[in-house]
Amino acid sequence: VVFHDTTEQKQAQQRAEERQAELLHVSRLSTLGEMASGLAHELNQPLSAIMSYASASVRSVQRGDFDPLKLATNLNSIVAQSSRAGDIIRRVRDFAQRRQPRLETVDVNKCVQDVLSLLHTTIRHAGVETALDLAKGLPTVHGDAIQLEQVLVNLMRNAVEAMQGTDSNHRQLTVRTATPSSDVVAVTVSDTGPGMDDKTKSRVFEPFFTTKDNGLGIGLSISRSIIESHRGHLWVAPSEQGGCAFTFTLPASQSPGAEEAQHDNQREATSRDVWTRT
Ligand code: ADP
Numbered sequence: 001v002v003f004h005d006t007t008e009q010k011q012a013q014q015r016a017e018e019r020q021a022e023l024l025h026v027s028r029l030s031t032l033g034e035m036a037s038g039l040a041h042e043l044n045q046p047l048s049a050i051m052s053y054a055s056a057s058v059r060s061v062q063r064g065d066f067d068p069l070k071l072a073t074n075l076n077s078i079v080a081q082s083s084r085a086g087d088i089i090r091r092v093r094d095f096a097q098r099r100q101p102r103l104e105t106v107d108v109n110k111c112v113q114d115v116l117s118l119l120h121t122t123i124r125h126a127g128v129e130t131a132l133d134l135a136k137g138l139p140t141v142h143g144d145a146i147q148l149e150q151v152l153v154n155l156m157r158n159a160v161e162a163m164q165g166t167d168s169n170h171r172q173l174t175v176r177t178a179t180p181s182s183d184v185v186a187v188t189v190s191d192t193g194p195g196m197d198d199k200t201k202s203r204v205f206e207p208f209f210t211t212k213d214n215g216l217g218i219g220l221s222i223s224r225s226i227i228e229s230h231r232g233h234l235w236v237a238p239s240e241q242g243g244c245a246f247t248f249t250l251p252a253s254q255s256p257g258a259e260e261a262q263h264d265n266q267r268e269a270t271s272r273d274v275w276t277r278t
Contacts, residue, residue, distance in 0.1 A: 017101070020225070025098045027222050028150055031157070032096055038121035043088050046081040053077045091118055094146060095153075101229075105253060106145045108185055109134045112175050115152040119160070126160045127168045133176040139252035141185050143230045148250075151226050151234070154219035155189040155246045161212070162193030162243065172241060179252070188247040190239035201236060223248075 032039075053074045060066035091114055112134065116123075123130060141148075156173060163171040176188045196204065203209045205224045210217030220234075227234040232250040239245035 020229075021100055022098075024147060024150060024222065024226070027218060028095055028146075030216070031150075031153055031219075032092065034157075035118070035122060038125065039088070039092060039118070041125075042118075042121045043085055046085040046088075049081045050078050050085075053081070088117070095149065097146070099146075101144045101147065103142060104145060105140045106143050106148060107138070107140055108148070108187060108250070109138050109177055111145055111149050111152060112177065112187070115149050115156060116175070118149075119153065119156055122157070123160055123173065126164060126171065128160050128163055128171040128173050131172060131174040133174065135177045135179055138177050138179060139182070139185055141230070141250040142253035143250065147226045148230070151223040151248065152187070152189070154223045158219060158246075159189055159191035159193065159244070163191050166193055174239075174241075180249070183252050184249050185252050186247055186249045188245050190241065190245035191243040192239070192241040193243040195238055195243050196236070204236060205234075 057066075057071055057074045060071065095118065112132070116130065116132070152175075156175070159173050163173075170192055172192045174188075174190045176190075178186045178188075180186050200211065205220050206217075207221040208217040209221075224234045227248045227250070230250050232248055234246065234248040236244055236246050
């Protein structure tokens with residue numbers, strides 16, 4: 001009988017995991033720093049709306065001629081806008097949190113929508129249109145929702161930045177989710193930017209490779225390591241519209257509507273072919 005003491009090996013593995021979690025956290029904080037002004041603007045919108053509804057209500061009460069129904073409508077709008085502001089703060093707080101990787105059941109369509117809310121102002125200020133094509137009945141995946149959101153933030157911000165030099169009437173960010181087979185979930189983020197030449201394409205996933213003046217060159221290498229740690233793949237190909245299409249796949253953990261999604265290629269009514277100018 002041979003006994004092996006694996007304590008050191010396990011400790012080394014634990015230290016490596018802690019360093020990786022720390023790196024992901026620092027990268028998220030740096031991304032949030034760059035998004036700060038857009039986020040402040042995003043938060044300002046519900047706050048301004050609350051201010052307007054509250055001021056109008058106070059004025060009508062002071063005049064003594066208020067209509068109770070109108071007042072109730074204003075108060076309901078204040079509740080709705082407060083909840084919108086609360087959602088923004090919750091998303092930022094979750095994204096900024098320093099924590100150990102957490103395995104949970106993740107709805108990828110919801111991750112996409114949460115990230116789009118975080119980036120809403122950034123996308124709008126960049127004059128980019130967003131098209132969402134979210135598969136109906138998409139299976140859930142097993143993973144860390146915040147890390148997957150980090151990948152989506154990296155891909156969408158890169159897409160928006162890539163389109164800055166292009167015709168402002170032609171800036172489209174498309175996010176599509178699909179089930180290429182019943183046990184795989186795929187997400188594609190594509191743009192109408194300039195695309196990339198073969199040399200750049202062969203290096204984009206290398207750490208510290210960047211073509212931007214103030215780029216760090218770590219977004220894509222981190223994204224690939226997150227996806228691979230979820231037993232998936234991330235790659236880039238030319239998009240149909242001439243820009244880049246970054247796709248990642250993840251193993252499906254559960255496929256309640258997978259068959260339906262695969263055989264019936266329906267898309268969610270709310271998102272199908274709906275092009276929104278954000
Ligand atoms: P950074 O954004 O800091 O440069 P990344 O690792 O996210 O770091 O990206 C590396 C490089 O990949 C970018 O500098 C850019 O040259 C290229 N790239 C990434 N996304 C796109 C895109 N959607 N279109 C064109 N080039 C891209």
